Amino acid sequence: MSFLKLTTAQALIKFLNQQYMERDGKEQKLFKGIFTIFGHGNVLGMGQALEEDSGDLEVYQGRNEQGMAHVATAFAKQKHHGQLIACTTSVGPGSANMVTAAATATANNIPLLLLTGDTFATRQPDPVLQQIEQSYNLGISTNDAFKAVSKYWDRINRPEQLMSAMINAIRVLTNQGDAGAVTIALPQDVQGEAFDFPESFFKKRVYTINRIKPTDRALHEAIELIKGKKKPLIVCGGGVRYSEAASTLREFAETFHIPFAETQAGKSAIESTHPLNLGGIGVTGNATANTIAKSADLVIGMGTRFTDFTTASKHLFQSDDVDFITINISEFHAGKLDATQVVADAKTALETFTEKLNEIQYRSSYENEITVAKEAWQAELKRLYETNFKSEDFKPEVAGHLDDTLTEYEEVFGSSLTQTAVIGAINETIDGDAIVVGSSGSLPGDLQRMWVSKAPNTYHMEYGYSCMGYEISGALGAKMAAPDQEVYAFVGDGSYLMLHSELITSIQENKKINVLLFDNAGFGCINNLQMGNGMGSFGTEFRMRDQETNQLTGPIMHIDYAQSAAGYGVKTYTARTLEQLRDALEDAKKQTVSTLIDIKVLPKTMTDGYGAWWHVGVAEVSKKESIQAAFEEKEKQLKKARQY
Numbered sequence: 001m002s003f004l005k006l007t008t009a010q011a012l013i014k015f016l017n018q019q020y021m022e023r024d025g026k027e028q029k030l031f032k033g034i035f036t037i038f039g040h041g042n043v044l045g046m047g048q049a050l051e052e053d054s055g056d057l058e059v060y061q062g063r064n065e066q067g068m069a070h071v072a073t074a075f076a077k078q079k080h081h082g083q084l085i086a087c088t089t090s091v092g093p094g095s096a097n098m099v100t101a102a103a104t105a106t107a108n109n110i111p112l113l114l115l116t117g118d119t120f121a122t123r124q125p126d127p128v129l130q131q132i133e134q135s136y137n138l139g140i141s142t143n144d145a146f147k148a149v150s151k152y153w154d155r156i157n158r159p160e161q162l163m164s165a166m167i168n169a170i171r172v173l174t175n176q177g178d179a180g181a182v183t184i185a186l187p188q189d190v191q192g193e194a195f196d197f198p199e200s201f202f203k204k205r206v207y208t209i210n211r212i213k214p215t216d217r218a219l220h221e222a223i224e225l226i227k228g229k230k231k232p233l234i235v236c237g238g239g240v241r242y243s244e245a246a247s248t249l250r251e252f253a254e255t256f257h258i259p260f261a262e263t264q265a266g267k268s269a270i271e272s273t274h275p276l277n278l279g280g281i282g283v284t285g286n287a288t289a290n291t292i293a294k295s296a297d298l299v300i301g302m303g304t305r306f307t308d309f310t311t312a313s314k315h316l317f318q319s320d321d322v323d324f325i326t327i328n329i330s331e332f333h334a335g336k337l338d339a340t341q342v343v344a345d346a347k348t349a350l351e352t353f354t355e356k357l358n359e360i361q362y363r364s365s366y367e368n369e370i371t372v373a374k375e376a377w378q379a380e381l382k383r384l385y386e387t388n389f390k391s392e393d394f395k396p397e398v399a400g401h402l403d404d405t406l407t408e409y410e411e412v413f414g415s416s417l418t419q420t421a422v423i424g425a426i427n428e429t430i431d432g433d434a435i436v437v438g439s440s441g442s443l444p445g446d447l448q449r450m451w452v453s454k455a456p457n458t459y460h461m462e463y464g465y466s467c468m469g470y471e472i473s474g475a476l477g478a479k480m481a482a483p484d485q486e487v488y489a490f491v492g493d494g495s496y497l498m499l500h501s502e503l504i505t506s507i508q509e510n511k512k513i514n515v516l517l518f519d520n521a522g523f524g525c526i527n528n529l530q531m532g533n534g535m536g537s538f539g540t541e542f543r544m545r546d547q548e549t550n551q552l553t554g555p556i557m558h559i560d561y562a563q564s565a566a567g568y569g570v571k572t573y574t575a576r577t578l579e580q581l582r583d584a585l586e587d588a589k590k591q592t593v594s595t596l597i598d599i600k601v602l603p604k605t606m607t608d609g610y611g612a613w614w615h616v617g618v619a620e621v622s623k624k625e626s627i628q629a630a631f632e633e634k635e636k637q638l639k640k641a642r643q644y
């Protein structure tokens, strides 16, 4: 056996360079690059290894650890898990900053490799700068916080541990059904320590999609169930996209005349205009999907985790005889809703289902209800595109909350744009193959309902963790994954303020992204939520502290986001009318640098409703009658929901 004397960090980088992913006969490096923010916890180990020989890894410089890890997550998501970017941080606050991003990746089952600097394994200089020192356990460091949010966690206290740790790390990162954040904590001293690593550790390793077939029994049970059903409905989840099963799903739906609805992660597998595509389903779904869902007698979940947003807190599927089939590569997710479980890859499962259903010449019994529901939604979409604050019969989409203060917003903003009209104008103006990215606030709801996807894989929504701050990082990750397509981040003002640091990285990397900043001066969707459940407007509008009342009820804050981003070198625009917006969008297309359009939109003009309930924690006791009423309503609706 031959050996290579390397430091732990050098061995790690060499190992990463030898990992490959194979898809559809095409092989590529599993790791495209590595994001870094160096500090004393990683610069002399990981930094040294990368400076000396990074191999084919591109080395990027992040601005905020959370931000850079979101970039890496979005990159993997857009690449359908086929290629990854690793992240290295310093010890203490550097790694702590990344915990939120780890959780985001894990919630969404997206592979993300985090290489966090750690305190000394020898403990000789303890306490080192940024060490917490838990007196009950000296073995604990900040990095233990990743245990709750990682799918695999390890600490390399001796160089030779790297080998088993990394083989397990890759096992998890390449597991389609159970991927997520993988945290490898690297004590500062161990990173630089040398060891004679066997050369075999560095051999080329090629991974591939595990296209698990359904068992005969699962297939038989599922087909027997489908046979007796008249109104099946497919829920197209992210698994359809990650498994690259869209064309198989299209053929399946068309052959058996089965409509499909989209989750946030599944949207844009197939274009919105497909006659069987009902669009977004659930809490943030539209009327078409939610209407059909209510009377479906069979729900076939494909690659979906069936979150509360998809099932409307298990309240959506109201037919007495509704049954569920779950097709999922993950046993855990297949086990949801007491379904007939088909643990399999979506594409393979669909192929086998097609064969069997063809044998019995199955066809659903839908007549024209899908077309009727789709046409009704088209009319509603047109209305949403045309909402106009200035029209006499204007009523905000979320009415009865702040109706009287909307003119105050109009004055401060110098704009009466409605959010739905803005989304309509953007959808009509940007290229059909542009990728739209989002994550939190009111925009995911509007986009899941309203966005007309024209090309495959152009809708990129992180809605597993709905993490504010993902949007701009996510846009950069999507751009790095698809450099030939325009990428647009849809971001609220609250989320923009929380984290937009990687906008600078987009400039540094010459990766143009377009930021569409929807400024409604507040945490709009949370304001809707609280007021919709009987509360007042409390702590969610961006208002100055009123000196007399000492409450946040003073004047609306006005922030010139365009001016601030211009200082970064971003090409910026302000849009106060639809015409200005369209002009800005057209001009932004011509730019080579990242752009930002500061769009002032009136609160309460986002979409709302469409027949889905959401189970939220309403107070059982309150002096307010409106809250008592909200609680009673919640209890009433809860009785109609499935319990598990």
Ligand SMILES: Cc1ncc(C[n+]2csc(CCOP(=O)(O)OP(=O)(O)O)c2C)c(N)n1
Pocket (backbone or CB within 6 Å): 440, 441, 442, 443, 465, 466, 467, 468, 469, 491, 492, 493, 494, 495, 496, 518, 520, 522, 523, 524, 525, 526
């Ligand atoms: C990191 C994080 N913190 C808190 C929340 C809870 N939250 C969800 S949406 C939201 C407000 C979003 O405001 P904004 O980005 O302006 O969007 P809007 O709802 O106004 O469209 C908050 C605080 C979250 N999703 N993520």
Ligand SMILES: O=C1C[C@@H](O)[C@H](O)[C@@H](O)C1=O
Pocket (backbone or CB within 6 Å): 439, 440, 441, 442, 444, 445, 466, 467, 468, 525, 526
């Ligand atoms: O609490 C939340 C409410 C949702 O409407 C929003 O989209 C999401 O970001 C969130 O965290």
Ligand SMILES: [Mg+2]
Pocket (backbone or CB within 6 Å): 441, 492, 493, 494, 518, 519, 520, 521, 522, 523, 524
């Ligand atoms: Mg806002």
